[in-house]
Amino acid sequence: MSTAPITLTVNGSPRRFDGDPSMPLLWYLRDELALTGTKYGCGISQCGACTVHVNGAPVRACQRRMQTLAGASVTTIEGLHPDDAHPLQDAWRSIDVPQCGFCQSGQIMQAATLLARNANPTDADIDTAMNGHICRCGTYPRIRAAIKAAAERAR
Known part of the structure; x- marks a missing residue:
């Protein structure tokens, strides 16, 4: 049984995810999009190193599953400001x-x-x-x- 692709926006760009829907957002960002500014710290949502914005709210990317992100807007540190001048x-x-x-x-x-x-x-x-x-x-x-x-x- 295959799952439907997940579409979302990352740092203002439309994206499509066809992988395992239980994959944490952190690994999608780092491994598939090469957005390595978001860090893996503890993996259990306790340290905050992996914090990104989803629809404007801070979330821990290590615990947020891709299956929950259809239609979402994700902002990473790379997308906070286009010239790193926030x-x-x-x-x-x-x-x-x-x-x-x-x-x-x-x-x-x-x-x-x-x-x-x-x-x-x-x-x-x-x-x-x-x-x-x-x-x-x-x-x-x-x-x-x-x-x-x-x-x-x-x-």
Whole structure:
């Protein structure tokens, strides 16, 4: 029994998926589309490294199955801004947030959702929104500073 192809949009481009519908979105992005900015961290939706946007909401790509994405719009770190100049990306660079950098695309994608919903977040707002995103290097103070800087630049 074959399944119907899944059509979706990734970073503004229409895509068609003909594979195993139970495949996690993460592997489709990385292995089939070569969008390697989204990282595999824990594989159980606990670290946030694989965060992307699906229909504007942050999701953990390691646990989101392709069969749930028919007609969906997916945005990865590569699609956040065409020139990598989203206010968060600029702030991340100017504040020199990454240490190892592994978790940073997931951190930025989560922070982008926060700023889309709250243009002037407090420290508590940032902590709540970013809760569950693990940075093994402990760059949390720089992450918070970059989110505040990006919010200021966007206003």
